[in-house]
Structure formats: C-alpha cells, structure tokens
Amino acid sequence: MSSGTFRRAAASFVVLGVVGATAAAPAYAAEPSSGVGAPRWSPISIAAASECTFPSQDVKSTPWALQRVVLTELGADKTGSTGKGVTVAVIDTGVSIENPQLAGAVDNGGSYLNDQFPKDGINDPVGHGTKVAGIIAARKSPNTGFVGLAPDARILSYRQNDAQGSGNVETLVAAIEDAVRRNVGVINISQDVRGGGDIDPDNDPDHAFGGYQKLKAAIAKAEAAEIVVVASSGNDGREGNTYPAAFPTVLAVGASDRNNERAQFSQYGDFVDVAAPGVDMLSTVPKGGQCVDNGTSFSAPYVAGVAALLKAKYPGWKAAQIRARIEQTAQRNERGRNRFIGWGVVDPVKALTVGGEVQAPTASANPTVKLDAAPIQAQPLGLAETQEDRNRRTGTLVLGGGVLAVAALAGGSVVLRDYRRRGRH
Incomplete structure (x- = not known):
C-alpha cells in the first residue's frame, strides 16, 4: 500500500x-452551578425537550414502564385503588390543563415566580411539570396506551421553577408549606439542592447550605401531617446526597432502566430508598399528546403515583407505613439495600396486593432492621435492551x-x- x-x-x-x-456515549443535560464548590440549586434535567413540540402526537402503544406493571393487574378490581380522593402536590414548572388527559384533574396551587407570566400553576411553558403530573394521574384515553398510575387522583400544581432554575430554596419551602396547609396526601418534588464537597449541613447550615434548616423544617411539617413526600435523587450520575431527597422522612427515588439496574445518570448513595423507571419515559405534554424524556424527575412521580394508590386504599396509614410498604415490596435480588437502587425497583402491583388481604405494617423508627428481617424473594430481571446497551451496540x-x-x-x-x-x- x-x-x-x-x-x-x-x-x-x-x-x-x-x-x-x-x-x-450518551449525553445528559448539564445542570447549572453557582461556582466551584458552591451550593447549587439544581432544578430539572430536560434531556429531551428539544425533541418535543407542544402539542405533540398521541402515542398509540403502551410505554415500557407501564408494560412492566401489567396494567390489567393494577385496576381497581384487582387492587381496590385508583387514587380517588387523594391529592398529590406537584411542585415543579406548572402543569398544563390543556392536555386532555389532565383536563379536570388539576387544581391551581399558584406560582412563586412572581416576575414571570403566567402567574398561576395551571400553565407550563417548560413542559416538565406536565410530564411529572401525567405519570402520576393522567386519565385514560382511547387515543393512547399511556395512563397515569393513579388515574383518579387529583393534582395540586405549583409553578415554582423553570428551565433556567429561577426557583430557590425559599420558594420550594413556601410551596411545601402551602401544600401542607391544603392537606394534600402526597408531595412530589422532582428537583434537588446540593452542597459542594463533603459537607455536613447540620453543623454549618448558613455557609454550606443556604436555607437548609428552613427546608428541613418544612419537610418535618409534612411528616407531622402524615403527608408522603417523594423526591428525585438527581441526575449527576455520581455519588452524593441531594436534598430534600436525603432527609430521612423523604422517599428518595433514583432512576432504573429496563433491566432494573441504576440508570447511568442517576445520582446514588446511601440516601436512595428505592428506584423506579426513568429511561425513555413517556408522558403528557402541554396542549396535548405525549413525549419521551429521561431522568430521575420522572422516576419520582412513578413512586408518588404508587403512594397515592396506597393512601386511597389505606387512608388510616401513616406516611412511614406507606414508605415502608413501597420499600418492602420493591424488586431486588439481594436481602439488603444498596447505594444504587436502595431497596430495589418499585413494584406497584405487589405494593397494593402483597399477601392477598394486605395488613398495615408496623412503622419502625429504624426501617433498615425491619426490612433486613423481612422475607425477601429475588425478583427476575428483565432482558430488554437499555438505551446504554443500544449505544454500545451502535458504537x-x-x-x-x-x-x-x-x-x-x-x-x-x-x-x-x-x-x-x-x-x-
């Protein structure tokens, strides 16, 4: 040659x-930072926003995250619950009531972005909050195979953030406190706050983590009111606590893929309680139709929907009991928890039907001991190909x-x- x-x-x-x-090498949306080592307000990860227009087309097929549930087993005739009578507060970018699957299902919690229009919680210029709300409570439609896990629950929508991260700890606290006053059953927070380095917010709240004590107090108010608070772990793909997910009374949710393994982008650590589908998640968008997105932002509402189903079925249960049931019935192949998917991947059907006639578990101040002692059966892992698998194969x-x-x-x-x-x- x-x-x-x-x-x-x-x-x-x-x-x-x-x-x-x-x-x-798949790319994920980077999150804004206020400086090296500085605390930062990490609002959302809008990985697929550029691929979606509002309105979008209706997707006829049933998305994989619902196929794994087997929707016929999750109906009211099998589980005794559709979420009816439970309100889920969605603290996010607002929720569009123009999508037919959310029409009549959303109440206005208001807007904390006082310098922006619209000044209410029932509009969503970003689309993020509408996707979150759809995963929880989208109504059935003959035009699509997508439906919310708790299709009779109500959504109380707060417009507290936007794509630029205009929200802050104070606006998050205000929204949580208002949701507590309105006596909601579940609060979903698909955003996170974190500090830089190995910090201890308890010992240095003002310097290391502005607003930490106020956020901690707001979460304590929700727990005292027996409200289940669900929060996403974050999308940095690395180890480290994020808040409010890392508070002990918050159900911290990481993202899983089709193989029930941690999604590559999912933040992990000992604070993660459970995981839920967060890859190629289909949900409602403003003005109509559905789009696909990725992130722990869409894993959290999957769990919030299960919490709403349990709240409706067992209205006398305390928040700690609902958290324990979700953890106890998660799919895992080891006895204990791990820092990647916590106690395992949430199983909505098992959470609602375990043991036939479900008895309320005894809440424990130390759920680790209770869960370690519980009889656990290894769950089979799916063989479906993940996006990461496809990327490697394509490469x-x-x-x-x-x-x-x-x-x-x-x-x-x-x-x-x-x-x-x-x-x-």
Missing part, C-alpha cells in the same frame, strides 16, 4: 472511530464497519496496483 493510500485509510479509520465513540457496529471499510480500501489498493503492473507488461 502506498504511503498516500495508508494515510487516507488511517484518516478514515480515525474519523469512523470518533463517530463510533460519540454514538457509544461497536460503527467501529466494526470502519475496520471493514479500511480493510476493503487497503485490499482494493493492492488489487489495483497489481492490475496496473500487469497492464504494463
């Missing part, structure tokens, strides 16, 4: 290698194709050279 031909082949291989590497195929192309180019050059030499003779 001539030196020129070799250089061209090498260049082709490099280009193909770069393309393959890009395909094999491998592209690189393989590149190697074959280079080999073909080199072989062709040798054949052409020999043909020309024979022609000279």
Whole structure:
C-alpha cells in the first residue's frame, strides 16, 4: 500500500472511530452551578425537550414502564385503588390543563415566580411539570396506551421553577408549606439542592447550605401531617446526597432502566430508598399528546403515583407505613439495600396486593432492621435492551464497519496496483 493510500485509510479509520465513540456515549443535560464548590440549586434535567413540540402526537402503544406493571393487574378490581380522593402536590414548572388527559384533574396551587407570566400553576411553558403530573394521574384515553398510575387522583400544581432554575430554596419551602396547609396526601418534588464537597449541613447550615434548616423544617411539617413526600435523587450520575431527597422522612427515588439496574445518570448513595423507571419515559405534554424524556424527575412521580394508590386504599396509614410498604415490596435480588437502587425497583402491583388481604405494617423508627428481617424473594430481571446497551451496540457496529471499510480500501489498493503492473507488461 502506498504511503498516500495508508494515510487516507488511517484518516478514515480515525474519523469512523470518533463517530463510533460519540454514538457509544450518551449525553445528559448539564445542570447549572453557582461556582466551584458552591451550593447549587439544581432544578430539572430536560434531556429531551428539544425533541418535543407542544402539542405533540398521541402515542398509540403502551410505554415500557407501564408494560412492566401489567396494567390489567393494577385496576381497581384487582387492587381496590385508583387514587380517588387523594391529592398529590406537584411542585415543579406548572402543569398544563390543556392536555386532555389532565383536563379536570388539576387544581391551581399558584406560582412563586412572581416576575414571570403566567402567574398561576395551571400553565407550563417548560413542559416538565406536565410530564411529572401525567405519570402520576393522567386519565385514560382511547387515543393512547399511556395512563397515569393513579388515574383518579387529583393534582395540586405549583409553578415554582423553570428551565433556567429561577426557583430557590425559599420558594420550594413556601410551596411545601402551602401544600401542607391544603392537606394534600402526597408531595412530589422532582428537583434537588446540593452542597459542594463533603459537607455536613447540620453543623454549618448558613455557609454550606443556604436555607437548609428552613427546608428541613418544612419537610418535618409534612411528616407531622402524615403527608408522603417523594423526591428525585438527581441526575449527576455520581455519588452524593441531594436534598430534600436525603432527609430521612423523604422517599428518595433514583432512576432504573429496563433491566432494573441504576440508570447511568442517576445520582446514588446511601440516601436512595428505592428506584423506579426513568429511561425513555413517556408522558403528557402541554396542549396535548405525549413525549419521551429521561431522568430521575420522572422516576419520582412513578413512586408518588404508587403512594397515592396506597393512601386511597389505606387512608388510616401513616406516611412511614406507606414508605415502608413501597420499600418492602420493591424488586431486588439481594436481602439488603444498596447505594444504587436502595431497596430495589418499585413494584406497584405487589405494593397494593402483597399477601392477598394486605395488613398495615408496623412503622419502625429504624426501617433498615425491619426490612433486613423481612422475607425477601429475588425478583427476575428483565432482558430488554437499555438505551446504554443500544449505544454500545451502535458504537461497536460503527467501529466494526470502519475496520471493514479500511480493510476493503487497503485490499482494493493492492488489487489495483497489481492490475496496473500487469497492464504494463
């Protein structure tokens, strides 16, 4: 092979290698920071916003996150609950009441973005809160296979943040306190706050974590009112506490993939209580239709929907009992919890039907001991391909194709050279 031909082949291989590497490395939305080592308000991760327009098309098929539930087993005739009579506060970017699946299901909690329009909680310029609300309580529609886990629950919507992270700890606290005053059953918070480095907010609340004590007090008020608070773990894909998820009385939710494993982007640590589907999550969007998105933002409402179902079925249960039931019935293949998916991936059907006639568990101040002692059956893991699997496969195929192309180019050059030499003779 001539030196020129070799250089061209090498260049082709490099280009193909770069393309393959890009395909094999999925990107996730970066979150804003106020500086190196500084506390930061991490509002949301809108990974698929650019791929979705409002309104969007109705998706006819049933999304994978609902297929794993087996919706026919989650109906009122099997579980005795559709969430009726329970209100779930969604503290987010607002919820659009223009989507037919949410029409008549959403109450206005108001807006804490006082310098922005619209000044209410029943509009959603971003789309994030509408997706969150849909996963919880979207009504059934003949136009789509998507439906909320608690389709008769009500949503109390607070517009407390936006895509630029305009919300802060104070507005989050105010929304939580208002939800407590309105006697909701469940609060969903698909956003997080974190501090920089290995900090202890209890020992240094003002310097390390502005507003920490106020947020802690608001969560304590919700617990005293027996409200189940559910929060996402965050989308940094690394280890470290986030708040309010890391408060002991908050059900901290990480994201799982189709194989019941931690999604690559899901924040992890000892504070994670359970995981729930958070990859390729289909849900409602403003003005109509559905779109797909990724993030722990959409894992939390999956669990909030289960909490609403339990609240409706067992209205006398305390918040700690509902949290324990969700943890006890999660799918896992080991006895204890781990820092990646907590006690396991939430199983809505089992949470509502375990043991036939379900008896209220005894709440414990130390749920770790109770859960470790509980009889646990390993759950089978699904074999469906995850997005990460597809990315790796695509990268491998592209690189393989590149190697074959280079080999073909080199072989062709040798054949052409020999043909020309024979022609000279």
